[in-house]
Amino acid sequence: MAVIEVQNLSKSYGNVKALDGVSFSVERGELFGLIGPDGAGKTTLFRLLTTLINPDSGSATVDGYDIRDEYLAIRSRVGYMPGRFSLYPDLSVEENLQFFAAMFGVTMEESYELIAPIYKQIEPFRKRRAGKLSGGMKQKLALSCALIHNPGVLFLDEPTTGVDAVSRSEFWDMLAGLKEHGITILVSTPYMDEASRCDRIALCCEGRILEIDTPEGIVQGFDRPLYGISAKNMFALLERAREVNGVVDCYPFGEKHHLVVGDGFDEKKFRNALADIEGIEISTVKPTIEDMFIKLMKR
């Protein structure tokens, strides 16, 4: 049975539809990613599944318990790391952990094995106040606190936002380690390049889910030819390329622009049309999650 089962869940704030009829399920032991920008409804979904707010309509279960009627059972079974640092800044590292352990009626020793790989990195600072920690250390402490009661399900709301590329990839290594313990993880991120670290992902935008699949499956759904193009003047290239016959879309993508083409596109004609642009290069490229996201958003 699915550990997280979400059916047609909706939540509005005033006339803003934060979540608009979302359905998906997460299997036991899965690392499931919610990929999407600000305003996609990711935080609202976390707040619903951790029973902090109630939905307007729809239903969901976590570990078999209903989020509305059986919220107490859910609260003791899940770990939650909110997007905003929410530990006690004037308690020390150790005191924060002891506090969360006490709240859940466990001892630090019981969970030490689970949190050790993460906690060991901040243990030298255990007497330091949490408010005085660096961003990376706060993140590790928050994750340790979310794991203190050995939860079966872990909810992580944008744990890597604003974090540099190297620290981000270290964080994903930690999650891979937790997965080994059989913990089911639901994690959100605005960074498309992190999608490949998940077993399955949901692409989210403006309160809806655009697509759910494995990262490979999502990319396979990109059914048009894709080229990478570059030239000396990239801005001029972008504007001109869009006007050529058969071009569906053209957008900046790192060092190249990505060129999505449809029927009627002819590479030779394309080159001819842009013959006056200096240093033009064209090659086929493999689509990424981000290409798919752009395609789905523009649909």
Add this chain to the structure above:
Amino acid sequence: MNDIVISVRDLTKRFGDFTAVDHISFDVRRGEIFGFLGANGAGKTTAMRMLCGLSYPTSGSGTVAGFDVRTEGELIKRHIGYMSQRFSLYNDLTVWENMRLFAGIYGLTAKQTNERATELLERLNFSSERNTLVGSLPLGWKQKLSFVIATIHRPDVVFLDEPTGGVDPVTRRQFWEMIYEAAENGTTIFVTTHYMDEAEYCTRASIMVDGKVCALDTPARLKQQFAAESMDEVFRTLARGAQRGE
């Protein structure tokens, strides 16, 4: 007209015995898109604060828009634009009120404000929205608006501090197209980002590690220098060597 908009030599900032920024030197030319990259804690924010006239260096020298970073912070502030994701516009003011507010802060006269705000709104095709509350605009529009407002006083250089954090991929690209266009028209852009694909869009990029600028060149040459496929790889190679955290 001087072609160097930012020039710093051995710029250093210490807090007690901690050296946040350690002898950084570089020039930014007019019309460049200059990427300012670095891991969390590398010293980017401290360096930006000095360049924006918000903090004075412990040692070293430099000029921004022709003014001395050691003594002319107030003059620097008037000649630069600044936009960050965290602080951009006032949601409970209208488009026009936001423009007036920032133009006033940047020291434009009422007449200049009127002329430029009208012109900018026309160019954005946005004149019909002048009395709309900014809070009710879609994110992409807010971002475009905060960029044009940061340039309403025609500054020599605009500082963009993670302007696209948390923004969807389509809007993020529209924003960069606007930056391209502004740079084509001679605006100098100084930008920080955590998205390494955006580093590729820069004319030149610098990477800070432990308070020092340890690489600075065009993206193409940086990739060549570090035998890397992408700027992401260049960044990882350099940032992995970092000794200090945040």
